[in-house]
Amino acid sequence: MAVKRMGQQTIILPNKPAILAGAAWVGPKEGKGPLGSLFDHVTEDESYGQQSFELAERQMVLDAARAAIRKAGVREGDIRFLLGGDLLNQIISASFAARELALPFLGLYGACSTMCEALCLGSMLLDGEYADHVLCTASSHFCTAERQYRYPLEYGNQRTPTAQWTVTGAGAAVLSLSPGKTPMARITHACVGRVVDLGVTDANNMGAAMAPAAADTLLALFEDTHTAPRDYDLIVTGDLGRVGRNLLLELMNSQGTPLIEDRCLDCGLLIYSPEQDCHAGGSGCGCSAVVLNACLLPQLQEGKLGRILFMSTGALMSPTSSLQGESIPGVAHAVVLESPKAERNTRHDF
Amino acid sequence: MNRKHIRTDPAAYEQMTRQASPPSRMVQGVFRAFWVGGVVCIIGQLAAETGVQLMKMTPADGYCFAAIILVLLTAILTGAGVFDRIGQYAGAGAFVPITGFANAMVSPALEFRREGMVLGLGAKLFTIAGPVLVYGIGASVLVGLVYAIIFS
Amino acid sequence: MTFDLWMYVKAFAVGGALCAVGEALCLKTGWTPARILVGYILTGVALSAFGLYTPLVDFAGAGASVPLTGFGHSLCQGVIHAVQERGWIGAFCGGLTATAGGIAAAIFFGTIVAVFCKPHMKGK
Missing domain, CATH: 3.40.47.40 (Stage V sporulation protein AD)
Structure with a gap:
C-alpha cells in the first residue's frame, strides 16, 4: 500500500x-x-x-x-x-x-x-x-x-x-534531504501529469496544445490535496505563452475552478519583454528551468513568496509525428514549493 | 476507474483556440509580399536586359542570367545572415521568386555544414528545395511524354 | 542600353501580384512555404503546357519568369522544345537543360557560401 x-x-x-x-x-x-x-x-x-x-x-x-x-x-x-x-x-x-x-x-x-x-x-x-x-x-x-x-x-x-x-x-x-544551511525552498507535494491531447495540430501554437494538460494537472492537484487556487501565492506555469495562458484561464473557468488571474504567471511571458519580438513568449526546457532558479527560488528563500505551485508544461510531438499528421499531446507536471520562512509546524498542513 | 478531469471536447477546444490565437495580419502581410516580390522582379528584369543588351544574349539566356544573378545575391545575403530577416518581413515576397529557392538550398547547406561536407552539406542541400524539383521535373516529364504521343 | 520604364512597371506589378497571392494563401491556409512552392511550380508547368504562360512572360518579362511559376514554365518549354527536336527522349532531357542555370547556380553558390560562412542567431 x-x-x-x-x-x-x-x-x-x-x-x-x-x-x-x-x-x-x-x-x-x-x-x-x-x-x-x-x-x-x-x-x-x-x-x-x-x-x-x-x-x-x-x-x-x-x-x-x-x-x-x-x-x-x-x-x-x-x-x-x-x-x-x-x-x-x-x-x-x-x-x-x-x-x-x-x-x-x-x-x-x-x-x-x-x-x-x-x-x-x-x-x-x-x-x-x-x-x-x-x-x-x-x-x-x-x-x-x-x-x-x-x-x-x-x-x-x-x-x-x-x-x-x-x-x-x-x-x-x-x-x-538534510540541509546544513537554510534551503531556498522545500518541495511538499508533487503531481505527475497525464498526457492530454485535445487535437491541436499547429506546431506553431504549442501553448494551445499544452493548456489542456496544464488544466488537467491543476485540477488533479487541487482535488487530491483539497486545495484551491487561493491557497497558493503564485501558480507559475512553464511556457504556455500568451495564447496558452489565456486558454488555461478559460479552461479552468469552464471547469468551475477559476484561477486568480494576477496570481497566475507564466515563465514564457516573464523571460522576454514584448519589444523583443518573441510573439507569444518563450518556450523550451530552459525556460521554466532558468526562471525557477533565478527568479522564483530567491523569492521563496527571502519569504516574499510563501507557497507556490510550479508547473512545467511540455508538448510531446516530434517532427516525425507532426509530418505524419498527428496532433500534439501535452503533459504538465507540478510541484508545490514552500518558503523555509513560511514553514509551519505540521508536517503537511493540507 | 480513472477520473476525467478535463470536460472539454476537441471541437469546442478548437473553437476556443481559434478565438484565443491572434490572427496573422493579412493586409500588412500581402502588402509587404507585393512590394518586396515586385522589387526582386525589377532586379531580375534589370539583370535580364543587361544580359540581352550588353552581353548579346538571347532572351532565354537573359532570363537564365537573371536567375543566376538573383541566386548569387541570395546566397551572399543568406551567408551574411540577412536573408532570414527579409523572409520574416516579406514572407512570400521572398520565397516565391527564385530567391526563395536559392535560400532553401543555401540555408540547410550552412546549417548542416557541421555534420560534414558529404553527409552534412552535400546531403542536406535539398531538404527544403527538393520537393520543388521532384514535382516540377516530374510534371514536366509527364507533359513532354504526352506531347510526344500527341505529336508523333 | 535602352531603358523601357514601362517594362519595369509591368515586371514589378505582375511579380508582386504573384508573391501577394502566395502570401495570402500562406496566411489563409497555414501551409508551409514548401507546399505553396510545389503548388506554384505545378501551376507554372500546367499553364505553360496549355500555352498560357508564354504570353505572360512576353508581357511582364522577369515579373513572370522570376517567380517559381516561371521556373515551372522554363521546365515545360524546355521539355516541349526538346521533344520537337529529338522526339520522346526530349521529355527526359529538356526540362533540366532549360533550368540548369538556376539549379547549378544554387548548388554552386550554396556550397561555396556554406564553406565560408556560419549560421547566425536569428534577429540580431
Whole structure:
C-alpha cells in the first residue's frame, strides 16, 4: 500500500526535500530581457565560445550544474543522482554533460516539462531516502532546437503570431534531504501529469496544445490535496505563452475552478519583454528551468513568496509525428514549493 | 476507474483556440509580399536586359542570367545572415521568386555544414528545395511524354 | 542600353501580384512555404503546357519568369522544345537543360557560401 500518496496523481513528501541552491545560465537575448540581472551568467553570444551550438548548450548545462553544486556547498561526489534532460534527439545535451560530471545519471525527456519532471523524481528519490543529494538540470538552446524542430537558422520563414521563442538557457538545482544551511525552498507535494491531447495540430501554437494538460494537472492537484487556487501565492506555469495562458484561464473557468488571474504567471511571458519580438513568449526546457532558479527560488528563500505551485508544461510531438499528421499531446507536471520562512509546524498542513 | 478531469471536447477546444490565437495580419502581410516580390522582379528584369543588351544574349539566356544573378545575391545575403530577416518581413515576397529557392538550398547547406561536407552539406542541400524539383521535373516529364504521343 | 520604364512597371506589378497571392494563401491556409512552392511550380508547368504562360512572360518579362511559376514554365518549354527536336527522349532531357542555370547556380553558390560562412542567431 502506497502511503505517501494523496488521491490519484499526487505524491506527499513528508520529509519535505529542500532545494539547496539553483543556478541559471542564459544566452544574450534572455540576458536583455526583464529578468536579465537575476541570472547567474549571461553568455556573450549564442555559441558560448564553442564550435557548434550543440556544444554550447552542453557547456551551459555543465557550467550551471557545477555552479549549483558550488552554491549548495556540497562536493560533486556527494551527488547521488543526476536527473536531466533537454530537447535534442537522444537528449545529447544532458547525457554528454553527464559524461563530464561522472555522476549516476538518469536521462529524462518531457519536452519543456523536463525541469518539473526532474524535481518530481528527484524529490521522490530523496523522500524515499535513496539519496542525500540529487542534481536536477534542464536546458534548451534556440539555435539547436530551431534546426531540429523547424528550419535552418538562415531560412527565411515567417513566424506566426502564436509561435514561441525557444529560450537559450540551462538551469540546475541541487536537492537535499538534510540541509546544513537554510534551503531556498522545500518541495511538499508533487503531481505527475497525464498526457492530454485535445487535437491541436499547429506546431506553431504549442501553448494551445499544452493548456489542456496544464488544466488537467491543476485540477488533479487541487482535488487530491483539497486545495484551491487561493491557497497558493503564485501558480507559475512553464511556457504556455500568451495564447496558452489565456486558454488555461478559460479552461479552468469552464471547469468551475477559476484561477486568480494576477496570481497566475507564466515563465514564457516573464523571460522576454514584448519589444523583443518573441510573439507569444518563450518556450523550451530552459525556460521554466532558468526562471525557477533565478527568479522564483530567491523569492521563496527571502519569504516574499510563501507557497507556490510550479508547473512545467511540455508538448510531446516530434517532427516525425507532426509530418505524419498527428496532433500534439501535452503533459504538465507540478510541484508545490514552500518558503523555509513560511514553514509551519505540521508536517503537511493540507 | 480513472477520473476525467478535463470536460472539454476537441471541437469546442478548437473553437476556443481559434478565438484565443491572434490572427496573422493579412493586409500588412500581402502588402509587404507585393512590394518586396515586385522589387526582386525589377532586379531580375534589370539583370535580364543587361544580359540581352550588353552581353548579346538571347532572351532565354537573359532570363537564365537573371536567375543566376538573383541566386548569387541570395546566397551572399543568406551567408551574411540577412536573408532570414527579409523572409520574416516579406514572407512570400521572398520565397516565391527564385530567391526563395536559392535560400532553401543555401540555408540547410550552412546549417548542416557541421555534420560534414558529404553527409552534412552535400546531403542536406535539398531538404527544403527538393520537393520543388521532384514535382516540377516530374510534371514536366509527364507533359513532354504526352506531347510526344500527341505529336508523333 | 535602352531603358523601357514601362517594362519595369509591368515586371514589378505582375511579380508582386504573384508573391501577394502566395502570401495570402500562406496566411489563409497555414501551409508551409514548401507546399505553396510545389503548388506554384505545378501551376507554372500546367499553364505553360496549355500555352498560357508564354504570353505572360512576353508581357511582364522577369515579373513572370522570376517567380517559381516561371521556373515551372522554363521546365515545360524546355521539355516541349526538346521533344520537337529529338522526339520522346526530349521529355527526359529538356526540362533540366532549360533550368540548369538556376539549379547549378544554387548548388554552386550554396556550397561555396556554406564553406565560408556560419549560421547566425536569428534577429540580431
